[in-house]
Amino acid sequence: MKAAVYHGPRDVRVEEVAGPSLDPGEALLKVMYCGVCGTDIKTYRRGHPMFEPPCILGHEPVGEIVEVRPGQSAAAAGCVSAGDVVAVAPYVPCDNCRLCLKGRQEMCSSKAGIAGAFCEYIRVPGEVLAKGVSRLPEGLSPRVACLAEPIACCLNAIEAVPFDPGDSVLISGAGPMGLLMLELCKARGAGTIFVSEPSETRRAEAERRGARVIDPGDGDAGHQLKALAGGDGTDAAFVCVGASDALESAIASVRPGGRVNLFGGFPGGSRVTLDPNTIHYGEVTLLGSFGFAPRHFHMGMRLLASGRLDVAGLLTCEFSLDDVVLALDTGASGEALKVLLRMNGHE
Ligand SMILES: [Zn+2]
Numbered sequence: 479m480k481a482a483v484y485h486g487p488r489d490v491r492v493e494e495v496a497g498p499s500l501d502p503g504e505a506l507l508k509v510m511y512c513g514v515c516g517t518d519i520k521t522y523r524r525g526h527p528m529f530e531p532p533c534i535l536g537h538e539p540v541g542e543i544v545e546v547r548p549g550q551s552a553a554a555a556g557c558v559s560a561g562d563v564v565a566v567a568p569y570v571p572c573d574n575c576r577l578c579l580k581g582r583q584e585m586c587s588s589k590a591g592i593a594g595a596f597c598e599y600i601r602v603p604g605e606v607l608a609k610g611v612s613r614l615p616e617g618l619s620p621r622v623a624c625l626a627e628p629i630a631c632c633l634n635a636i637e638a639v640p641f642d643p644g645d646s647v648l649i650s651g652a653g654p655m656g657l658l659m660l661e662l663c664k665a666r667g668a669g670t671i672f673v674s675e676p677s678e679t680r681r682a683e684a685e686r687r688g689a690r691v692i693d694p695g696d697g698d699a700g701h702q703l704k705a706l707a708g709g710d711g712t713d714a715a716f717v718c719v720g721a722s723d724a725l726e727s728a729i730a731s732v733r734p735g736g737r738v739n740l741f742g743g744f745p746g747g748s749r750v751t752l753d754p755n756t757i758h759y760g761e762v763t764l765l766g767s768f769g770f771a772p773r774h775f776h777m778g779m780r781l782l783a784s785g786r787l788d789v790a791g792l793l794t795c796e797f798s799l800d801d802v803v804l805a806l807d808t809g810a811s812g813e814a815l816k817v818l819l820r821m822n823g824h825e
């Protein structure tokens with residue numbers, strides 16, 4: 479089969495590789511579309527400790543189940559049949575380790591998962607079939623279903639900072655993740671949503687979606703935001719960009735008792751400066767979110783199926799697997815929002 483093999487930073491090649499072989503209780507997915515994620519782009523640009531080359535990137539696949547190998551994996555039996563079009567979560571938790579038992583499945587220390595999906599076929603292990611596969615509901619486009627995984631990550635962050643209906647929220651960064659977060663905050667009933675973003679086109683996109691936008695280049699963003707939010711500050715903030723000044727502004731912009739969620743990954747070696755008294759006297763909570771648990775993935779699929787999220791417009795660019803380098807370069811340029819790859823001749 480054809481696969482985009484990552485050989486190191488700026489070196490991804492489309493190659494012919496052996497297709498996956500199945501063990502009993504596993505399924506074969508013929509990939510239709512796969513989202514290009516910020517993590518794929520970061521890995522392509524500068525490498526990533528989680529991805530040792532050579533390997534195949536891509537973890538947001540949607541495709542058709544073409545074979546289910548009978549046999550064990552009682553848990554997975556009957557989850558899918560050949561012909562089902564499904565979205566597949568890239569990993570699922572064991573539900574048995576200390577972190578899972580603490581309710582932190584997204585941090586599970588022995589996850590099961592799929593291999594990279596920038597290729598034509600992937601093997602879906604029994605655990606993933608049992609916990610992390612969702613049939614596409616009638617009417618949901620397979621392209622849009624690629625957003626189930628990034629939405630799941632946003633829902634994990636919102637669960638960590640469960641603001642009330644009407645609360646004001648700051649979102650730093652209006653890339654694909656920031657804009658998805660904006661849609662999800664709207665769906666949860668946020669009041670005023672502020673978006674801080676340096677790119678004019680991305681600010682315009684956030685504004686079109688109902689946000690009040692500010693340009694962090696216009697002086698002290700934290701104080702500007704505080705003033706805009708009525709002097710007191712916003713109730714919650716989601717930092718969807720790996721930039722120290724964005725995090726510092728977010729901490730400065732929340733009200734006493736407010737919560738700041740660090741949602742974007744930072745380049746290694748990053749440092750931030752913060753006034754500890756903001757945390758102490760202001761009782762500000764700073765916490766991070768990474769990844770998702772199966773409940774967030776399935777919740778994301780239900781939200782997508784409801785049609786309540788205005789997300790189709792985020793899928794701005796699509797390339798065939800043969801043009802994977804162009805897809806990654808386009809994602810890295812910051813000019814596109816969400817980039818998709820299509821496989822197996824899908825148009
Ligand atoms: Zn992703």
Ligand SMILES: [Zn+2]
Pocket residue numbers: 571572573574575576577578579583586587588589
């Ligand atoms: Zn676990």
